[in-house]
Amino acid sequence: MASSRYKDKDAGVVLSFNGQWVSWSHTVAASLAFLSALIIGCALHYHKIVQNEWYGYPQEWFPSVSATIGDRYPERSIFMLFIAVTSGPRFALVGLWYLLTTKPGRTLPKAIAISGVLRTLTCGGWTYITSTDDHDWHDILMISYIILTIPWMTGCIALSPPNAKAIKYRKYLCGAFFGTLVPLVYFFIQHKVHRVAGAYTIYAFFEWSLIVLDVAFDAVTALDFDAFEVTIRDVKGASKGANESSVPAVVLEKEKENATGGVYSTGFRFGSAVDIAADVYHGYVFWSILTSLGVVVWYFPLWHMGISGYEAFIMTTVSPFFLAIEPVRSFVVKNQQVTHLLSLAGLVAYLVEDPVYRLFTVGFGLSMACISWVATLHSDSVQPARLEARILSLTIGLLMSSVAKFAWYTNNPIWPIMHAENGGWNATGLFLAVLAVMRFTRRAPLHGSVVAEKKSGSAFLASLSIGGLFFALHSLLSDTSTMILWVWDGYPIRGPVSNVHGWYTIAAMTAGLTIGVLRPALVTSWTAFGVGSIGAALLTLYHQWTGYYGALALTVYLMAISVPLIGNAAKKSPAVTFGFGFLIYNFMVLFHVWVVAYAFVPGGPLVREHTDWVMIATMILIGAGVFDLVSQQAAAQKVDAPRTVNTSHRKYHFGVLGALNFLFLVANFIRFPTNDYKPYHEKDRLFTAGIWTIHFSLDNDMWSSEYRMRDLIKELEVDVIGLLESDLQRIIMGNRDTTQFLAEDLGMYVDYGPGPNKHTWGAALLSKFPILNSTHHLLPSPAGELAPAIHATLDVYGTLVDVFVFHSGQEEDPEDRRLQTEYLSKLMGSSPRPSVLLSYLVTSPLEGNYNSYVSDVSGMRDVDKSDWDRWCEYILYKGLRRTGYARVSRGTITDTELQVAKFVVPSDAKETASLFAASEQERDRRVQEQAIPEGWRFPAKFRGDGVRGHRYHVFDEPRYYNF
Structure with a gap:
């Protein structure tokens, strides 16, 4: 207890003590809570608290926080006792901090105080509801606590009194806290998903580090609370901003602003926040329309099996060329609300049933979106702050699109291929888009028509950079799983996976935008360009984590450089920089399609399988813009003084970035793999295998078909299925991944197969059974398209x-198919294990290459050699007991039926040997359905007319075999 130093003012004071004792009591009580639990737990239950779901001592030798505080008596009780004691000082600490920092008319201290109270309550939640009590609520409350720590720590830095030591400690501890989250998540995934021995021990060290850093951050308040004396009275006047420091207050305020990126530098205005939210949403709408065009265009060459003519609609993006015409330019600039509203035709398109007219509607909407956004950027280019705000809204809109696609399993809920039946939110999205446009355009343009164009630099170089930049952003960053699938190479998993590590891409995008805004000189240097180029090379040439680290470096660079590159282009002739820029973008789109579609397009063989050329061209185009910027910077240093830019909008944009990261993590938590992967007929040792060519998940009416595919696969009780024409990770297919939705919804393991940089149309495998190992193969294809296979x-x-799982080459290339047949036959023959081939073979039964697939070389047998009607899909097997075979009509989902077969797995080596040795006559003995157990039968609902257009056809019923 300490008496006041102001004795003449202490009359009537019964008790007084310095405010720093609140900090110290909180620090001591919290430390004792965790430390006592750790010491007692290790002393009494060491082997039990280091045990996890996969391993125990000695593989795991240090307990996690959850196991220490929640699993055993008496450490749990002692911990909860000290945590209860901690709660009083904790609430007092939040209250004193509010009193210290509040000032008339300032709302930030109130917001930080509220976050502090909520943070304290969630702390009580995850400490009193342990993972043993309720694992889900423990995780929800812990994640909420970490999320609330973001505004608490950054807000404390921003509101910190001018105390150099306290500011320094808070910056270091805050950085260490959030930096620790990255390895924490990594080692948790290594434990939870990959089941790596010892990973949980390393995770535990990082988890305990978070506790230490968290308590230490709040302990720093002791350096500020000595200004208080609990009567309570401000004895130093610190709440008015006065304090002793050898560093000038203005310097400290600047340091605080830098530490928080200017987010809290000015007051909060609700109207401004709504403006920025509307701007970002409108940016999201632009990217939604742009990314939807390729999908609706792709529908037509699919059904025409070649060039359809509708591909010309990709040129709708070059509408900014019309801004070269002065009357058009003047009209668009003066009537931005009208043109931006017209661009929403791209969202209205979902109401158009006819695919042709739907394409027309999307094309018109995109042409208006491009010309409207370019006119807005150009007219606002005379005001640096307003231009920066528009660019941030556009680029954060891309990030929002990626977040929405993750939440919707790589589909965008407002795309024209979506509707209510397959998970679309089109009406809601359109309603919000109209409101966003009205808010986005409510301010008059800064200039009526003609804006003085920047004479320095080159408009041509700027246009090249726009083409390369938009192509890179679209092809690589419009979905968080794209680059992950570039580096995917099968099981066992040795790299990132889409539904677990997608946030790393979002975090890299966020970091890149932040750097681009706060350190533009850094990102416009050749050094930064070199780092980005190295990242591009690693992504292109390497797999697993090495390739993905390169992808993250490239992501940071692309998002960072987008701010200065778009800003530079907006100040020049928009018809040149964006009109010609989008023409270059269109050329790059065709380029990256032709590397895989070379068999169907003029001149295709010249660029066959050259994704590396695409990446090199992309970086060269961006490099042209960097050269233009560097040249201008050199000239500006000689004649121009730097201009001060109003950055008040940044706090709202950064706030939206934080909110989007939070929403992504919520979706990530919901999608975290928790399936039990149980097969349908475990008691019968039976599994159902299927093969289906899914036609890139677009049905006959141009709707995304994942939901309908899911329903048929589930109702047929398919345990293992091969999907062909399944690689959707290109601009023309929307950068989608159907396998994510199917695997997570159906509870299946998934191998995506050869990735999008392997130049195939895709082959994927989904399985209710663990995939122990998988290898991807690109079969010999000297003339035609590459043939993918999964073993x-x-x-x-x-x-x-x-x-x-195998997709053979096309009918036009017989030599390719012969070579592929030899390769795959030898590959299947090399396996001594029971095997199944799920394939697309392009051959007639009993003829030609069929006799190589079904041969002594492969050891495989046809699931039903009497089925004369097949041409493409075949199921072959060996070493298994085949019990049934059926062909199920596709309805309107795709152009190919679903073939399924049922197999019983041998229970021992003796039975396996007998199955390998069985004669053809024994294998092909057919029986009636009543002669086999009920669990071996196919579902009856697909008999007759079936359901939803799906029925047993060709044979009108399944076939069953008694062997």
Whole structure:
């Protein structure tokens, strides 16, 4: 207890003590809570608290926080006792901080105080509701606590009194806290998903580090609270901003502003926040329309099996060329609200049933979107702050698009291929888009028509950079799973996976934008360009984590450089920089399609399989813009003084970035893999295998078909299925991944197959059984398109079973198909295990290459050699007991039926040997359905007319076999 130093003012004071004792009591009580639990837990229950769901001592030798505080008596009780004691000082600490920092008319202290109270309550939530009590609520409350720590720590830095030591400690501790989250998540995934021995121990060290850093950050308040004496009275006047420091207050305020990126530098205005939210949403709408065009265009060459003519609609993006015509330019600039509203035709298109007219509607909407956004950027280019705000809204709109696509399993909920039946939110999205446009355009343009164009630099170089930049952003960053699938190479998992590590891409995008805004001189240097180029090279040439680290470096660079590059282009002739820029973008789109579609387009063989050329061209185009910027900077240093830019909008944009990251993490938490992956007929040791060519997940009416595919696969009780024409990770297919939705919804493991940089149309495998190992193959294809194959080994009821998924070359290339047949036959023959081939073979039964696939070389047998009606899809097998085979009509989902077969897995080596040795006559003995167990039968609902257009056809019913 300390008496006041102001004795003449202490009359009537019964108790007084210095405010720093609130900090110290909180620090001591919190430390004792965790430390006592750790010491007692290790002393009494060491082996039990280091045990996790996969491993125990000695693989795991240090307990996690959750296991220490929640699993055993008496450490749990002692911990909760000290945490209860901690709650009083904790609330007092939040209250004193508010009293210290509040000032008339300032709302930030109130917001930080509210976040502090909520943070304290969630702390009580995850400490009193342990993972043993309720794992889900423990995780929800812990994640909420971490999220609330973001405004608490950054707000404390921004509001910190002018105390150099306290500011320094808070910056270091805050940075260490959030930096620790990255390895924390990494090692948790290594433990939870990859089941790496010892990973949980390392995770535990980082988890305990977070506790230490968290308590230490709040302990720093002791350096400020000595200004208080709890009567309570401000004895130093610190709440008015006065304090002793050898550093000038203005310097400290600047340091605080730098530490928080200027987010809290000015007051909060609700109207401004609404403006920025509307601007970002309108940017999201632009990217939604742009990314939808390729999908609706792609529908037509699919059904025409070649060039359809509708591909010309990709040129709708070059509408900014019309801004070269003065009357058009004047009209668009003066009537931006009208043109931006017309661009929403791209969202209205979902109401148009006819695919042709839907394409026309999207094309018109995109042409208006491009010309409207370019006119807005150009007219606002005379005001640096307003231009920067528009650019941030556009680029954050891309990030919002990626977040929405993750939440909707790589589909955008407002695309014209979506509607209510397949998860679309089109009406809601359109309503919000109209409101956003009205808010986005409510301010008059800064200039009526003609804006003085920047004479320095080159408009041509700027246009090249716009083409390269928009192509890179669209092709690589419009979906968080794209670059992850570039580096995917099968099981066992040795790299990132889409539904677990997608946030790393979002975090890199966020970091890149922040750097681009706060350090533009850094990102416009050749050094930064070199780092981005190295990242591009790593992504292109390497797999697994090495390739993905390169992808993250490239992501940071692309988002950072987008701010100065778009700003530079907006100040020059818009018809040149954006009109010609989008023409270059269109050329790059065709380029990256032709590297895989070379068999169907004029001159295609010249660029066959050259994704590396696409990446090099992209970086050269961006480099042209960097050269232009560097040249201008050199000239500006000689004649121009730097201009001060109003940055008040940044706090709102950064706030939106934080909110989008939060929403992504919520979606990530919901999508975190928790399936039990149970097969449908475990008691019968039976599995159902299927093969389906899904036609890029677009149905006959141009709707995304994942939901309908899911329903048919589930109702047919398919345990293992091969999907062909499944690689959707290109601009023309929307950068989608159907396998994510199917695997997570159906509870299946998934191998995406050869990635989008392997130049195939895709082959994927989904399985209810663990995939122990998988290898991707690109079969010989000297003339035609590449043929992808997956060779996977599954653990089926304890028996190793090999599954091959294969898409053969086209009918036009017989030599390719012969070479592929030899390759795959030898590959299948090399496996001594029971095996199944799920394939697209392009051959007639009993003829030609069929006799190589079904041969002594491969050891494979046809699931039903009497089925004369096949041409493409085949199921072959060996070493398994085949019990049934059926062909199910596609309805309007795709152009190819779903073929399924049922197999019983041998229970021991003796039975396996007998199955390999069985004669053809024994294998092909057919029986009536009543002669087999009920669990072996196909679902009856698909008999007759079936359901939703799906029925057993060709045979009108399934076939069953008694062997």
